[in-house]
Amino acid sequence: MRNIESPAVLLSSVTKSFGPVRAVDGVTLAIPRGQTIALLGPNGAGKSTTIGLLLGLLPPDSGQASLFGHDPGQAVRRGRVGAMPQEGGLVERVTVRELLTFVAGTYPAPLPLDRVLELAQLTGLRDRRVDKLSGGQAQRVRFATAIVGNPDLIVLDEPTAALDVAARREFWDGMHGLASQGKTILFSTHYLDEADERSDRIIVIDRGRLIADGTSDEIKRVVALTTVSVTVAGEAAWLAALPGVRHLEIRGDRAHLRSADPDATVLALARAGAVRNLEVAPADLEDAFVALTTKTNLTTKTKEIV
Numbered sequence: 001m002r003n004i005e006s007p008a009v010l011l012s013s014v015t016k017s018f019g020p021v022r023a024v025d026g027v028t029l030a031i032p033r034g035q036t037i038a039l040l041g042p043n044g045a046g047k048s049t050t051i052g053l054l055l056g057l058l059p060p061d062s063g064q065a066s067l068f069g070h071d072p073g074q075a076v077r078r079g080r081v082g083a084m085p086q087e088g089g090l091v092e093r094v095t096v097r098e099l100l101t102f103v104a105g106t107y108p109a110p111l112p113l114d115r116v117l118e119l120a121q122l123t124g125l126r127d128r129r130v131d132k133l134s135g136g137q138a139q140r141v142r143f144a145t146a147i148v149g150n151p152d153l154i155v156l157d158e159p160t161a162a163l164d165v166a167a168r169r170e171f172w173d174g175m176h177g178l179a180s181q182g183k184t185i186l187f188s189t190h191y192l193d194e195a196d197e198r199s200d201r202i203i204v205i206d207r208g209r210l211i212a213d214g215t216s217d218e219i220k221r222v223v224a225l226t227t228v229s230v231t232v233a234g235e236a237a238w239l240a241a242l243p244g245v246r247h248l249e250i251r252g253d254r255a256h257l258r259s260a261d262p263d264a265t266v267l268a269l270a271r272a273g274a275v276r277n278l279e280v281a282p283a284d285l286e287d288a289f290v291a292l293t294t295k296t297n298l299t300t301k302t303k304e305i306v
């Protein structure tokens, strides 16, 4: 009974250090079955280490990881988990079909080969040797090996890193099909638009710590600053003193104001007759990500003058 109720992924105060580097520092999270989760964080934040811990590839220094209520190694051996590492060699001198047939044979109930080839956009490459593939094609073979066992949990470390724009779109269409079958999907990415559009929930890790966990909208709300932009002629520093304005950036003849009270800012601009080409844009995920992962709070994107 316990395993039916258990979340797909459970990490409890998991910590992992490499020498003096604390790569994962007390991370606790639960991923219910059927969710698609994006794992975000700057380079070296601890994403791959977190994935290694939850797959049982790395032993934690302290804390615990479980998948579907089992020890990760046990869940992997039962074929409940398919994983795609960030990089990794493929066996040489075999064709795509031979490799996937071999991997399928290690699982109790694999997907039909044609379905896997279709999901990974490899149908036309089935008889190509895997050591003759381009980087993006090899990435798709790694993805195919992750799903061939028809796992309940699919863990993908930067799955679209080597894919061009069209291949990324097709990849996500395939993932959507798997998600709609109730699979749990966890993927790390540096593409914030992917996290925004393709996940039910976003987890942000920085310096080994979980610093945000919520829907894309919830995370965007972390930075409640709206950008108000106008075209200005001449001196513009006075705009920084308008109500609500926290930051001002001038680019060419455009002034971009980050405002905590956009209504008041727009009203004051109107009173001053400075509304040429007025634009109002809510905070996006990139704003939230930068705000969350830098101590300087938005100063990497805007010049703070107040």
Ligand SMILES: Nc1ncnc2c1ncn2[C@@H]1O[C@H](COP(=O)(O)OP(=O)(O)OP(=O)(O)O)[C@@H](O)[C@H]1O
Binding pocket: 018, 021, 022, 023, 041, 042, 043, 044, 045, 046, 047, 048, 049, 050
């Ligand atoms: N095997 C290892 N030996 C020593 N240090 C390691 C090892 N693996 C990771 N680290 C260090 O642990 C920290 C977290 O690394 P990790 O690869 O988990 O980050 P990441 O968020 O996946 O980064 P990226 O986005 O660059 O792939 C980094 O400081 C990294 O240098």
